[in-house]
Amino acid sequence: MEESERRKKQKELIEYIGRYSEHDGFQPVAGRIMALLMVMDQEEYTFDEIVKEMQTSKGCVSLALQNLELRGIVEYTTYPGDRKRYYRIISKDVHAIIGEAEKRIRQHIDMIDQIVCLKTDQDSQNVTLLKSISEGLKFFMKKAEEFKNNL
Amino acid sequence: MEESERRKKQKELIEYIGRYSEHDGFQPVAGRIMALLMVMDQEEYTFDEIVKEMQTSKGCVSLALQNLELRGIVEYTTYPGDRKRYYRIISKDVHAIIGEAEKRIRQHIDMIDQIVCLKTDQDSQNVTLLKSISEGLKFFMKKAEEFKNNL
DNA sequence: TAGTTAGTTTTTTTATTACAAAACTAAATA
DNA sequence: TATTTAGTTTTGTAATAAAAAAACTAACTA
Numbered sequence: 353m354e355e356s357e358r359r360k361k362q363k364e365l366i367e368y369i370g371r372y373s374e375h376d377g378f379q380p381v382a383g384r385i386m387a388l389l390m391v392m393d394q395e396e397y398t399f400d401e402i403v404k405e406m407q408t409s410k411g412c413v414s415l416a417l418q419n420l421e422l423r424g425i426v427e428y429t430t431y432p433g434d435r436k437r438y439y440r441i442i443s444k445d446v447h448a449i450i451g452e453a454e455k456r457i458r459q460h461i462d463m464i465d466q467i468v469c470l471k472t473d474q475d476s477q478n479v480t481l482l483k484s485i486s487e488g489l490k491f492f493m494k495k496a497e498e499f500k501n502n503l
Numbered sequence: 504m505e506e507s508e509r510r511k512k513q514k515e516l517i518e519y520i521g522r523y524s525e526h527d528g529f530q531p532v533a534g535r536i537m538a539l540l541m542v543m544d545q546e547e548y549t550f551d552e553i554v555k556e557m558q559t560s561k562g563c564v565s566l567a568l569q570n571l572e573l574r575g576i577v578e579y580t581t582y583p584g585d586r587k588r589y590y591r592i593i594s595k596d597v598h599a600i601i602g603e604a605e606k607r608i609r610q611h612i613d614m615i616d617q618i619v620c621l622k623t624d625q626d627s628q629n630v631t632l633l634k635s636i637s638e639g640l641k642f643f644m645k646k647a648e649e650f651k652n653n654l
Numbered sequence: 655t656a657g658t659t660a661g662t663t664t665t666t667t668t669a670t671t672a673c674a675a676a677a678c679t680a681a682a683t684a
Numbered sequence: 685t686a687t688t689t690a691g692t693t694t695t696g697t698a699a700t701a702a703a704a705a706a707a708c709t710a711a712c713t714a
Contacts (some may be wrong), residue, residue, distance in 0.1 A: 495646045
């Protein structure tokens with residue numbers, strides 16, 4: 353693939369992932385910054401470079417980066433004698449990533465258990481449905497453990 | 504547990520799930536309607552009953568229900584000689600539920616593959632990270648198949 | 655056929671969010 | 685000590701989303 357074409361495709365992919373991330377509750381600029389740092393060959397960007405890439409205001413980037421830091425998605429380093437911050441995606445290990453997924457699954461299981469526990473009729477349509485979902489989620493929790501142990 | 508206390512806890516749970524669902528991109532009223540139909544002992548509500556429970560306008564409930572139908576979360580039945588619609592949660596089988604999860608996982612894998620495919624340095628930090636995430640996701644896809652086959 | 659029921663659609667209002675602009679701060683440098 | 689750099693915080697504004705209100709429609713009923 354030609355260099356310029358690759359670049360263009362990368363930019364398009366950033367837009368696509370940015371838009372996709374909005375469904376996941378990211379604000380537009382935050383999602384695009386995340387995508388920028390994941391997609392481009394350059395994997396560390398300074399604050400100013402990000403502002404330039406995003407074509408938006410400093411304040412907006414500042415807020416979006418705070419948000420991404422809070423979510424544990426990006427981090428920055430500084431180098432002695434250079435006051436700039438170099439932002440990048442936090443490189444988690446697989447354990448940590450699976451751990452986060454497990455946490456979310458556990459929340460779902462908890463909610464389901466609460467619903468079921470408050471129902472009078474333990475054989476109702478919804479209880480049956482919820483129990484089977486819960487069972488499925490627990491299956492994946494078990495498999496997640498196995499996956500981590502076989503690493 | 505006392506009847507009145509159980510009712511109260513159910514109402515609280517509806518609020519909780521409603522709020523939680525907002526993170527998943529549900530509009531407030533839609534999330535609470537979904538929760539209502541899942542949590543309460545009464546598993547079918549008419550349009551008017553929902554309006555009363557939600558303490559909001561008919562229009563708002565109408566739109567929220569359209570949204571929930573579109574997402575494949577609720578459905579309604581009508582009975583001969585009764586013009587009312589009885590709404591309930593769609594009781595999917597486990598196959599369908601897992602199928603939906605697989606679809607979302609596949610989208611993530613696709614995005615990751617696209618990113619990796621556009622990178623020059625196939626040994627960069629992010630590529631390493633993304634490949635390991637992709638591997639983990641593929642593992643779960645495989646397990647999902649197994650789960651479905653063992654049903 | 656006039657009124658009622660069961661909901662939909664449209665319009666308006668309100669609240670929230672995202673962003674831009676500008677003022678501000680702390681550290682470094684000239 | 686004045687200026688520049690690298691961002692943060694605040695304030696205002698525009699866009700969007702959610703909800704309320706009201707007008708509408710189609711089917712039924714008295």
